[in-house]
Amino acid sequence: MNGMRQSSMNNSNVENLAFAKHSEAALIKRLCEKDMKAFEELYEEYRKKLSHFISGLVNKPQVVEEVFNDTMMVVWQKINDFAGASKLSTWIYAIAYRKAIRARTKIDEPVGNENAAMQDISDNETEDNLEQGQLNRILSKALEKLSYEHRMVVNMTYFEGLHYRDIAEIMECPVDTVKTRMFHAKRHLKKALGGNIVDWL
């Protein structure tokens, strides 16, 4: 059963989690000491991680780069204020999210709304037995039609692998809002993909 499989995986990850926490504490200590090499490693790691994350909110390459640089500058300047209440990655994502939203407002990028998540994909795109390439294109369209709040919850959950609590912290909203956004976004995506979704397994 799904439940038993998950439970066993969860137990086996406990040691890895403890190791990750230890490594993160060591990294934070080095960053607080203004260790330039540690920061360079962090810069390179998050340059890759945040490329996709920020691109989900702003499109222009120059703006994506500016948001990334602004984010890393805040990390450098405020690392001593990071209290460790959340994971370091959550803290960094939260800074990037706010910077990106602010940049998005300044450049008048279309801001999604709750109704956008409910827009329909045309019927001829939900035929059965679609090739994976076609499915991927339909999924792209469906994701684009989501409001940015819904799309970011989907991306952060499935692609970034974040916990709903971390997502709530990043987006500064209650955890129930995250769960509800995910519920509506999934309904829209499943409708767009029709019965072909199981083909991905």
Place this chain on the structure above:
Amino acid sequence: MENNNPTTCDEHVTKLIPWFVTNQLDNEDLHLVSQHLETCNDCNEVVDEERALAAAVRHNCSTKTTVEIPSKWDEFRANILNSDTNNIEVSEHQESDGIINPTPSNVIRFPVLHRAAQKLKQPKTLGYIAMAQAAALVAVISIPNTTSGPTAENSAEYNTLSSGEVNISQQANAIIQVKPGTAIETLEPIFAENNVKIISSTSTSAYLVNISSDNVQDTVVALRQNDKITLAEPIGTE
């Protein structure tokens, strides 16, 4: 008793399924979902469907053309240096992100350093930035008793290692910053090995140095490899 109608399933449980399939649930939530899945066939199907959707989104995200941020570490490091020099300005004018303390405890407040850097700062190139910072450092050391600068009472925090007769601006050709708390005894062999002579320093672990080498740039690059050194930049050259 088997539950085969997902519409009657506890919404609290079904809304956790996305994080169940990505192995993100903590023990309490995991227990709830696992227990429910033992008796609900329909929700087991939902889980399989959810796994497929997660895989599809991951695939979509990984194949999607996203903006690749170019690596401009050297440029960014120069900006960091600049921001450190202007820390007082940052603390006073930084826009609030709602998640950071607007008055951090680690801000170094050196008004003379700040003003000197402001006057000299024309950061068209990395060389200019380093020159501005070095010149600001010189200003602090050589004018320790200005009204807003370090007073006689606190001048002890500035450790000028060279004699007062030295013309710093002529001898220093690099600036080095080390990890806070790094003892001079630790640095001496590193500096000796690389023909680095300390011209002056401050309590902020920054050193104006003279590198007696045909290629200052190569020595600076070598110094950066040492884990005690957080910054090494040549000054006075483009």
